[in-house]
Amino acid sequence: MASPLLDYYRSLDSEAALQQLIGTAKEDVHIEFKQKKDGSHGKLDVKDGRQFSRALSGFANSDGGVLLFGIETDKNDVASGLKPIAEVDAFAVALKKSILNSTMPVVDDVQIGVIAAALEDAGYVKCLIPKSDKAPHRAMLADREYYKRTTDGFYRLEHFDLEDMFGRRPHPSLQMHLSFRSHTPSKVGFPLKFGFINAGRGIAKHYGFVCRFFDGVSVLGAAEIRDMSPENEGSPVVAFQDDRSVVHANGITRFVGEAFLEADQEIEFKLTWFCEGMAPRSATGRIAIGQQLTVTGN
Numbered sequence: 001m002a003s004p005l006l007d008y009y010r011s012l013d014s015e016a017a018l019q020q021l022i023g024t025a026k027e028d029v030h031i032e033f034k035q036k037k038d039g040s041h042g043k044l045d046v047k048d049g050r051q052f053s054r055a056l057s058g059f060a061n062s063d064g065g066v067l068l069f070g071i072e073t074d075k076n077d078v079a080s081g082l083k084p085i086a087e088v089d090a091f092a093v094a095l096k097k098s099i100l101n102s103t104m105p106v107v108d109d110v111q112i113g114v115i116a117a118a119l120e121d122a123g124y125v126k127c128l129i130p131k132s133d134k135a136p137h138r139a140m141l142a143d144r145e146y147y148k149r150t151t152d153g154f155y156r157l158e159h160f161d162l163e164d165m166f167g168r169r170p171h172p173s174l175q176m177h178l179s180f181r182s183h184t185p186s187k188v189g190f191p192l193k194f195g196f197i198n199a200g201r202g203i204a205k206h207y208g209f210v211c212r213f214f215d216g217v218s219v220l221g222a223a224e225i226r227d228m229s230p231e232n233e234g235s236p237v238v239a240f241q242d243d244r245s246v247v248h249a250n251g252i253t254r255f256v257g258e259a260f261l262e263a264d265q266e267i268e269f270k271l272t273w274f275c276e277g278m279a280p281r282s283a284t285g286r287i288a289i290g291q292q293l294t295v296t297g298n
Helices: 004-011 016-020 046-060 088-100 158-166
Strands: 031-034 065-069 072-073 078-083 110-117 122-129 143-150 151-154 174-180 190-198 204-214 218-223 236-248 254-262 266-275 276-290 292-295
Touching: 004 065, 004 072, 016 078, 016 110, 016 122, 031 046, 031 072, 046 088, 046 122, 046 143, 046 151, 046 158, 078 292, 088 122, 110 218, 143 158, 174 204, 174 266, 174 276, 190 236, 236 254, 236 292, 276 292
Parallel strands: 031 065
Antiparallel strands: 065 122, 072 078, 110 122, 143 151, 174 190, 174 292, 190 254, 204 236, 204 266, 218 254, 266 276
């Protein structure tokens, strides 16, 4: 779940943090600074919508990135001043609402946050735009073009770029879904149920996962998945692999099995999962009894 881009996005948590960018931070392949067209109100102007649409397309079609509204730049694309936005909460809401019609197809998992300024009701908006498994994305509010991000900014994709993207085999994009229940009538321990969600466009084949537990958790048994603890010197580990069935790209959770745990009310885990056509993903996290959790990984 953690990544350098997500860490950077989270570090932008105050006006003081933004002030540190002034004179030092330069736009690059992952960072874009923008001023709002009219900072005196929180409405989404046409120019703002165009900039947001282009950034969604360009970052999603590339390696992801962070878009910051409320930052002025100089001729060298270095952050040169703070330009807080009035009615900033309304502006953030307007951006969130525009996600659905800014690109085709829609870019998933975009995060938008507000950074408060010293002025009342004013501030800045940060947008985390992930790399997409559904590329290419068309910027519907920016001349209906397809964009990509480079160190020199956003550029329109050429015909050969689009041929390459559209000609690629559709790839799966697996997420993991965990459900931790309090009891089950026929088994001892707390059952932790594992499932896969394919949010991509290609079928997931030869898929599986390995999950390691920490903080005194013990595996008492497993159903449809393997308890690998004995092979790992007693370290609590469960695993699963399926080389015969598939996970279709329909966004529906496919549950594959469960582990029965001796544990406290909350457990910590490290999860790694994989399938053909997708680089392995991993995540660490915590889940409490009675909680469900979807993990996207990195």
